[in-house]
Amino acid sequence: MPYVAPIIIHRGRTEKVTIHLAYSVAGDQITSQIRKGVNPTAPLIATFTDIVISEDGRVITLTLDDSITSNIHATGGFMDLKRVTGGEPVTVLDEPLAVIFKNVVTA
């Protein structure tokens, strides 16, 4: 499998992850979580609470507020997307994305 760069989340900062798709997910329900392992029962690190889908349905913007990232103590984890369309949960990413959490300097 080709190398995929990890998502970088800075603790104490509001971070956005933007997903560009080749198809539309307009009208569908999108959820996303970061966990310590690739397993829905792995310890939960964070949940993206602010999820916006563009008008054409091809861009999903996920936001983690600084109030959430400030309390992350893990050094890394994994995230993926859950899309519910027509009542059915379907896969968006074939493989989870690696997530790295970094410290910042300015309080």
Next chain:
Amino acid sequence: MPQRVDVDSKNNVRVTEVGPVGPAGYAPSGGPGESGPPELLPLTISRGLPWTNWGQFNGLPLSTISYGGFSATVAYAQAPFNAQIQNGSIPGIVFLGDGIPKRFSVTAFLTTFGPTPVDEADAEGARVVVTGHLVSLLDGSPSSVELMDEEIASVLLPGPPSDSELEELYSSNTMESTFTLSSTSAMIAIEVQIQDDSGDQFEVPVWNVALVRASIWEGEPNIIPRIDTDSPRTFRGMSFPRLSNAGFDHPESPWRMAATTNGFWVMRLKPDDDVGYTSDGSVSFSTARDEVVDGDDILFWATERLRVSEAPTHDEAVVRKLELDALQEQVDTLDPESDALPYGKLLYSKIYNDDVGINLNGTSDLTEGFSDPFLVPLGNLDSGWTDGEVKLTPPTDKIRVVMQCVGQALDGTESELNWAMRVKSTADVVSIYGGGWNRQVVGGGYDMTLRQLEVVYEVTPGVEIIWEWIMAISGGAGCRIGHVGPMLPTLTVWAA
């Protein structure tokens, strides 16, 4: 459908379906792209880059040789293409002589951003100028058809476009033309110049020119042609790393070359133009030619012979005329009924030197009768190739297909022999025996003596099959142009 994911430093995640064999979205079935008429240009000409680097955006093919995502890729990834095409030409080979109108389009634009940004003030008014010609050989007499001339794409991009802007960018920077050929084959040549606001040549870093595609298709003007992955023609030159493999720039004389089954064709666009042409090799090139025709805008000449300036002199593993003769004799004299054949019953055999525009047969000695320029095209073009198909009805449940090629890199530069073949049933054309194309890269180094690709296919006895093949010599990485010697491919099918 295989998926490709790119993540940039801003946490932009781009998810694309990379598709099955061939450019994403352009497989004849199963691909996510828009349907459309078949693309009539070979893939490397129409899209400019090896298909292994292709991705898609909204069903549009995009080369994705970089990992910056599509926005950045639009400009950056074109570098291998445009490094060869800026103020140069795209000669290609088409066989369209059926009297049916064809549509031709070129999509190109200019950017000011990139690894070497261009000052926007300097670039004000700069534009991409595309000139296209179709040169055909009608009833033995050369003639040309002007596809487009001096049409201009003038969009300057100050920065990477957003994905949503790409489709509009494609649309607004596509130039189209329609032409009809009544018979025979033709060569298409596209010249691209970058001009400043006064019409003079404008020096722009090569990666700032995005020449996205050239297409020829039949049908509605607004339908995007799709790549037909079932056509051997589609993959002509598929292993070639650069478009210049189908072209030739001489440092002093802007000749353009291409090889056809009619022989090598050499042409010069607008010979009176005072346009500087780039060159990427110190290739000696004689102006001696068999025939010169002075048309309205085009000078060109043609020949049917490969010409070699020097006989091979390497002591070992050198391809000599005797070896070529021996190989030819071996194939020509095979007795299909003989019990002594190596693989059983012989179903088919042929030497395909006549199909590659290279005629070694009938030549008494490689050291005589040849002059310099015709060694250059073969190496430079990297496209001494043959392709085709044969229908057979195998008597057994297995057939063994053997492809052999004798060739040589005359001066030790790297070279490659690329070949591919597949067998499919005519009863069900989607049923491909042996897993589709089998492809190898062999050769390289000083010599390229006898190479062999052998594949055993399991087939249905009594059911007609089609065996398709492509075979080509190309320069490998670092291969200077003009150094690949003659090749002599042979193709045999056995009832294994």
